[in-house]
Amino acid sequence: MEGDQAAAAPVLLNCFVSPFGNRARIALRRKGVAFEEKAENLAAKSPLLLSSNPVHGKVPVLIVGGRPVCESLVILEFIDDAFSAAGEPLLPADPYARARARFWASYIDTKMPECAARVWRSPKGAAAVEEGKKDMVAALKTLEAELGAKPYFAGDALGYVDVALVPFAPWFLTYERLGGFSVAAECPALAAWAARCVRENDCVAKSLPEPEHVFQFVCGMRKMFGLE
Template sequence: MAGEKKGLHLLDFWVSPFGQRCRIALAEKNLAYEPLEQDLSNKSDLLLRANPVHKKIPVFLHDGRPICESLAILHYLDEAFPETPALLPSDAHARAHARLWADYADRKVFECGTRLWRLKEGGEPQAQARREMVEALRTLEAELGDKAYLAGEAFGFLDLAVVPFTAWFLAYERLGEFSVEEVCPRLVAWARRCGERESVARSLHPPEKVYEFVGYLKNKYGDK
């Protein structure tokens, strides 16, 4: 993007789990950047120019050149800054495995969560979304197993890709009327471990604040 200033910039929205995973990754790599908070109800010219196809955040700007989609941004950070701590594992099979599970979280956890707040409360469609959410969380817990982290014994790409969704657990519980800790205690313990990392603690917001935002979404966009 000609004319943009040099350096690293992240077009983001405070509560976006996809933006948060980029913030965590940048912190893990000790890369200094300028956050550019976006108003998604009145999208900036910069955002529309940087991501003309999807017109959404996050967008990472490296010397004015845009990289769109959060998982693509994480891959780019490893490739563009090889001197920083790697996010993805070095083994090709392990990298493919991590990408598969990150995609699973996007497709299952986020999609079911969206249906929970969007669908009318008390109906069978919302009940089905609750059942699918519980199944998705249990599937993630099974992948975690007895490991300290989803990535293994050390915090890695898969953890930082999935952990932003944990700030939404309270909203999922209240909308779906279930307890994440009761159905997935090891996953909750994992979330607490991740939350002790400075990169995660600085990037996520309190669950009550996230729940308030979900209430706003439900009131504005949910089925009546």
Template structure:
């Protein structure tokens, strides 16, 4: 029965959901076995509505019948619930605080409306140019934090990487819609994205960039933007 009380670990999500991809990457890094339940967002399941009665949205992680909502919180929960493999947050309190800060920065600045491809596509002329420059400034700040490190946490793939890496699939759409080169604007981030894609957890989870672009192109036509 689809909406029976779940046991073990269950993730309510949609495969193409950028934020749910964070949770799947974290679970894969930890080697946690789980059941994936695809949601129909036009006809949300009773289990989703029961598990997230406040926002009624995905992703939702259910662990032994207890729901956890919102992707940053879910990733932290996964790290704490399975602490013995591939820690995502550093042990040092200050380093943990910094990781949380930058993950929050990603949520506030890289996610909509700043880097939402449909937003960039809807703008024209000076407005689009201003939005593009603002977004490139955000990328530069992230590059400053990354520096010459392999990952944001150093040699270990961690919390900030998990927060940001699903947006790598959107890089092609960002630059195509807004008319700039990600390679030129943020070469360190592009190289970081390629390193992340070498990880099985990431490669098997992220959406295909061309499919993302085609999705946005259909959205542009639906809202009357050429």
């Protein structure tokens, strides 16, 4: 497969603020894989996106050799497998450690998007905002407890769980402004971890949007939804 992939760079269908799409950005850059990125307007999805992901019609999609791979965690594992000779693996070799990493990545996907949506897609002052904030803080505290005193979730190096979670960090400012709380105050170790991911890993620093740009994007979406 790697010989076929060398013929044409993978194509990533993404939206610059998408935590899910930016997972793929980080993984590809961590592996040193050159790729082409095609920006998607999620209000007017391209025919390529809809044909590549006809079930969900969502970013990200990674197209390799003309074949699409969908769903961000699936894409991370595909990148790890397909480009196994390039760089350090995202998932650990030990079966138990791999299972544990998958568990926490699944936990992130179960908790973060739903809590976040209640915070930023609800009218100001709505009960859903407060409920979403409380549930989000609880989830972040649970993740902080799992991180413990380690630099990264798997130990000393950026791994699968870090890549799954850190793309949400640029959204923290938006959650804080709309939800009325501080991630750094509630979860200082997790805030320090997010800063470390960016500071120590070029693949992360080059893949994440500016928090203020995310906030302005969300403000535009809220206006479109009639929430402002």
